[in-house]
Amino acid sequence: MSTVRTVLGDVDPGTLGVCDAHDHLFFGSPQLPGQELRDVSAARAELVAFRAQGGGAVVQWTPYGLGRRAADLPPLARETGVAVVAATGLHQAAHYDDRVLTELRGARLAQVFVAELTHGIGTSGVRAGLIKVAGGFHALDAHARWTMTAAAEAHHATGAPIAVHLELGTGALDVLELLSGELGVPPHRVILGHLNRSPDSVVHLQAAASGCYLAFDGPSRAHHATDWRMPDAVRALAEAGFADRLLLGGDTTTAAARSVDGGPGMPYLLRRVGPRLAAAVGAEVVERMLTVNPGRAFAVDWR
Numbered sequence: 091m092s093t094v095r096t097v098l099g100d101v102d103p104g105t106l107g108v109c110d111a112h113d114h115l116f117f118g119s120p121q122l123p124g125q126e127l128r129d130v131s132a133a134r135a136e137l138v139a140f141r142a143q144g145g146g147a148v149v150q151w152t153p154y155g156l157g158r159r160a161a162d163l164p165p166l167a168r169e170t171g172v173a174v175v176a177a178t179g180l181h182q183a184a185h186y187d188d189r190v191l192t193e194l195r196g197a198r199l200a201q202v203f204v205a206e207l208t209h210g211i212g213t214s215g216v217r218a219g220l221i222k223v224a225g226g227f228h229a230l231d232a233h234a235r236w237t238m239t240a241a242a243e244a245h246h247a248t249g250a251p252i253a254v255h256l257e258l259g260t261g262a263l264d265v266l267e268l269l270s271g272e273l274g275v276p277p278h279r280v281i282l283g284h285l286n287r288s289p290d291s292v293v294h295l296q297a298a299a300s301g302c303y304l305a306f307d308g309p310s311r312a313h314h315a316t317d318w319r320m321p322d323a324v325r326a327l328a329e330a331g332f333a334d335r336l337l338l339g340g341d342t343t344t345a346a347a348r349s350v351d352g353g354p355g356m357p358y359l360l361r362r363v364g365p366r367l368a369a370a371v372g373a374e375v376v377e378r379m380l381t382v383n384p385g386r387a388f389a390v391d392w393r
Contacts, residue, residue, distance in 0.1 A: 092389035095207070095219030095250075096147075096173045097163040100392065103385025106173055107146020110359055111384045112253070112283055112307040112339025115150050115166065115174070118157035119185045125344035130162050132350055136342070137170040139349050140356040148172055148356065149339070149388060151253055151283070153179035153222040154202065155190050160211035175388060178206035179222035179241060181255065183233040199240035200247070207248045219388060220281075221245065224255035225265050235268065242273035249390040253281040253305075259288030262297045270300060277301035281337065281387055284308060289319040291326045298332040303387045307339030309363050310354040321370030324379075328371050336379045337387060338363065 093100035115133040118126035127133070140148065152158045160176055167174045180199070183191060194202065206218045221241045225234050241252045252275060254265050262282050269275045280302040285294055286309065298304055306324060309317050327336060340359045342348055349355025354362070360380075368376045 092391050094175060094385065094388045095217055095390065095392065096167065096175050097160070097216045098167050098173070101173065103389040106381070106385050108144050108360065108380045109147040109149065109384035110140065110145060110340050110356055111149050111337035111387065112151050112305050112341050113148050113356055114152050114341070114343055115148065115163070116157050116159040117152045117343050119181070120187065121185055122344055125346065126157060127343070127345055127348075128157060128159075129345070130159070130166070132345070132348060133162070134166055134170060135350040136348050136356055137166060137172045140360070141170055141172050143357045143360040145172060145356065145360060147175070147384070149175040149220065149384070151177050151220075151222045151255070153177050153181050154206070155186055156181060158211065160214040160216040163216055175219040176211065176216055177220050177222040177253070178203045178211070178218035178244075179220075179253075180237045181222070182224045182226065182257070199237065200243035203240060203244035204247050207244065207250050218250075220251050220253050222253045222255065225257055225261040227257040228260045230261065230264050230268060238265070238268055239273060242269055242275050245275050245279060247393065249279075249393050251279050251281055251388055251390065254283055256282055256284045256288070259284045259286065262293055266297060266300050266302060270302070278303070281305055283339070286316050286320045286323065289316050289323045291323060294323060294327055295330055295332075298327055298330070298335050301335070303335050303337055303383070304332075305337040305339055307337070308341035310358055321367055324367055324375070325371045328375050333375045333378055334383060334386075337383055338379050
């Protein structure tokens with residue numbers, strides 16, 4: 091039976107409820123100095139606020155080495171009643187110091203991913219439920235190809251879905267060409283993130299036609315003036331018959347962006363983004379994006 095691997099164990103995908111398919115409870119990167127998500131109390135408050143808006147599950151895309159705080163995730167899930175899915179994987183090279191990358195290059199990266207998916211992250215015992223990797227701006231550099239090759243190997247060993255950060259929403263077709271073309275990952279096991287940041291409907295339709303999932307995540311960013319285009323992009327995909335391939339996420343990556351710190355945070359996805367999309371494409375499509383589709387995207391016949 092296909093199940094979603096949460097931090098409290100494997101669950102039926104139908105139990106997730108309303109799902110924020112891409113977000114962060116904890117995250118820290120040299121690219122965002124002084125803006126780390128480290129506070130457990132703030133993470134708890136954010137989940138409570140999300141739950142109050144009707145939220146039921148959050149998929150944390152924070153990968154290896156970026157402050158996942160895996161051991162803190164099960165208590166947060168229990169205390170708030172929000173299911174949490176953790177990630178393994180590796181972000182762009184810019185998010186790591188040379189020491190970390192040197193250590194990983196000395197190991198077999200795919201084995202690191204498989205271990206975190208099947209045995210647990212570090213000594214926490216918390217198993218990851220997805221692999222997160224990243225492309226570059228309109229291109230795939232050597233680091234991206236290395237991490238995606240390892241992700242594909244880990245997928246073939248476990249069945250885990252692969253979620254991809256697309257830099258400013260670009261490079262979707264190159265990612266699919268590598269993961270599904272060269273490396274044999276079934277397209278329905280690939281989730282492309284940040285499509286809202288590059289609202290190119292032709293690329294969106296080509297990507298969706300492959301069978302992958304398209305995540306529209308990270309709304310309300312001051313430096314991404316694409317929110318107003320997202321309803322049209324979602325409508326075009328839904329009208330073309332791809333409503334069952336679409337996901338929504340908040341992608342909160344800094345403390346200031348949390349609702350409990352005065353930002354939009356996780357609740358914004360349900361408080362503002364959902365109703366705005368419903369006005370464009372109908373409530374049924376939005377409900378599918380928030381409930382049925384995440385269950386399908388993250389459910390796996392685990393090996």
